[in-house]
Amino acid sequence: MGLKKRLAGLTMALVVGTFAFAGCSGGGDSTGSSSAAISGEINGGGSTSVQKIIEAAGDEFAAQNPDVKFTYSGTGSSDGIKGATEGTYAFGCASRELKDEEKSGLTELVFAYDGIAMITHPSNPVSNISSADLTKIYTGEITNWSQIGGNDAPIVVVSREDGSGTRSAVEELLKFEDKLKPDATIKEGNGNVQSTVAGNENAIGYVSLTFVDNTVKKVNVDNVEATVDNVVNKSYPVSRPFLAVYKTDGLNNQTKAFLDFLMTDEGQAIVEKEGGIKVALEQ
Structure with a gap:
């Protein structure tokens, strides 16, 4: 009987182990799912007037999405518009209205006022x-x-x-x-x-x-x-308005997610904290 009990115990352990392995496999699927989470580089540039806001929002977004690498170069509004047009930047920032000749092919997002x-x-x-x-x-x-x-x-x-x-x-x-x-x-x-x-x-x-x-x-x-x-x-x-500009057909998922974040309550709270005027107040 002692041997039977030991064999039964071994069988039960094998069953439990099988379920445990299945559970681990499920975790692997979950990990695979998280690999589809937000990741990659977000490269922006342009206005220095928006730099405090954009960098603070970028830091928070990257903290929430550790696989994201966020960079912003304060090089002036005209450079930001040009960079977005030419694809040097995933998005550009301007601290003024776009001129008619700058609008071709670009989508404008007003994320703050100043x-x-x-x-x-x-x-x-x-x-x-x-x-x-x-x-x-x-x-x-x-x-x-x-x-x-x-x-x-x-x-x-x-x-x-x-x-x-x-x-x-x-x-x-x-x-x-x-x-x-x-x-x-x-x-x-x-x-x-x-x-x-x-x-x-x-x-x-x-x-x-x-x-x-x-x-x-x-x-x-x-x-x-x-x-x-x-x-x-x-x-x-x-x-004036603070604008983010980008080409819709060339917008990668991580940049779109960041711009969406910028317009959330959390993103707009960062706008306000960094001295900008949130869009919600204008509406």
């Missing part, structure tokens, strides 16, 4: 400048702060590089396209404009709202402060 703050040194007594006077400052018609109620000092005009979406937006909104004064100080990126203005008490520049801190002072435009609420209600005159 106000462009006009900034001066904190010691500058000027607190408001009209749109018309800003145009005159940037085209060289107004050259001294005393002409608009400030100190008797030359105005140091700081602008952005060619291809900057922020520059294109400001020039279009203030109506001085291709008329920037020749001796304007040109800086690449919002951060460089901010630090330049912070270091010169006679300077004026412009940056995305996400780059404003206590080293510079926002100046009202047409008596309206650059705030989220005033951009949303469209009372602040210097504002």
